[in-house]
Amino acid sequence: MSRTPARNRATRAHRSLGPSWVDRLSELTHPNWARTLVARRVAAAALTCLAVALFVRGDPDSARSPVVVAARDLQPGRILADTDLEVREFEAGSLPDGAVTAVSDISGRTLAGPTRAGETLTDVRVPGPRLAATAAGIEDARIVPVRLADPVVAELLREGDRVDVLTVDADAPPHSGRQQGATVLASDAVVVLVTPSANGRDQRDRVVMLALPATEATTVAAASLTSAITVTFQ
Structure with a gap:
């Protein structure tokens, strides 16, 4: 009778070292929830980092276009000089209609309205x-x-x-x-x-x-x- 408990313990140890197909099926249908939660959190963190990287990088295939912006705050009625203007590049899809693309197109013309520094100049900003x-x-x-x-x-x-x-x-x-x-x-x-x-x-x-x-x-x-x-x- 004294050998029975020891034999049962040995049987359980053997089963733990070599799980049966029933044990394996049970593990698949009842996974360890702690491990699953950790995996989900890691995946969520990875996706968040990827989204941030794509947002900062922007669309590498989007076309960019040079546009003329005000180099400083400008008052209406000012005769525009080259020093009042500068050229910057922006994504073409973000530009307003009529955006001026060359300083020579509006240099020497009269500004029709107040313009902030860095503001994109358009064809309705000058008389025409x-x-x-x-x-x-x-x-x-x-x-x-x-x-x-x-x-x-x-x-x-x-x-x-x-x-x-x-x-x-x-x-x-x-x-x-x-x-x-x-x-x-x-x-x-x-x-x-x-x-x-x-x-x-x-x-x-x-x-x-x-x-x-x-x-x-x-x-x-x-x-x-x-x-x-x-x-x-x-």
């Missing part, structure tokens, strides 16, 4: 066909520069203001379309830029750039050569 069409809301638009008869009025104008453009013909009698010699040359013009005075004092140097349909733009441009021009606010 795209800016006129965008401001006036029509494709057939032009930008007309005018000097107002009362320079103080230019101080009140801001980019985006809508105004009516008038001229005064003191010798003409009042009739339809005129009141006390005033003639409305254009309605619903959009202010795209008011240039700063040349010396900071003489306001007569200030030019107001207006976006108008082509026909009205021609009328205003011709009248500005011979008549006093003013605007009324809407």
